[in-house]
Amino acid sequence: MYYPEPISKLIDSFTKLPGIGPKTAVRLAFFVLNMKEDDVLDFAKALVSAKRELTHCSVCGHITDQDPCQICTDASRDDSVICVVEDPKDVIAMEKMREFNGRYHVLHGSISPMDGIGPEDINVPDLINRLKDDKVKEIILATNPNVEGEATAMYISRLVKPSGIRITRIAHGLPMGGDLEYADEVTLSKAMEGRREL
């Protein structure tokens, strides 16, 4: 080992983050060594509290520090529309757009038979439960425009169709194979406007 143990541990920790290769991990670890102690403590506390204080909303599955989350408890929002997304980051992308005033449902993944992920492995059963109280008139399927996202949208569409609830899919101004969270607000807004019946 070239590094004293505390720094090699830090390098290992950075390597576990997505998009961080060994070289970047070394650079970041040495950067931390040169930071002010207070800033390092704040950083460490932010990591721990993000992990400890955040949970998944028991209604919609979004990340939250209160359960149910702020969006689910906001009385000014429209109960009749649920926008179904794969990831909490997609909720945040939608909220930045400031045009959607319904509720959300976060699946935490998408159906991927290749990876052995079926409907029961993502938050589909909870979605079906939410439809039982008859308030919901439309479901907008805003899963990612890639193979798994499409398969997930088709699956939910087939499952919900018999209930007579309107089912729409966001339009593909979004790049195919892309990720919803990286779409800019205009593209996302157009995709919502252009949603079609399924």
Ligand SMILES: [Zn+2]
């Ligand atoms: Zn919620």
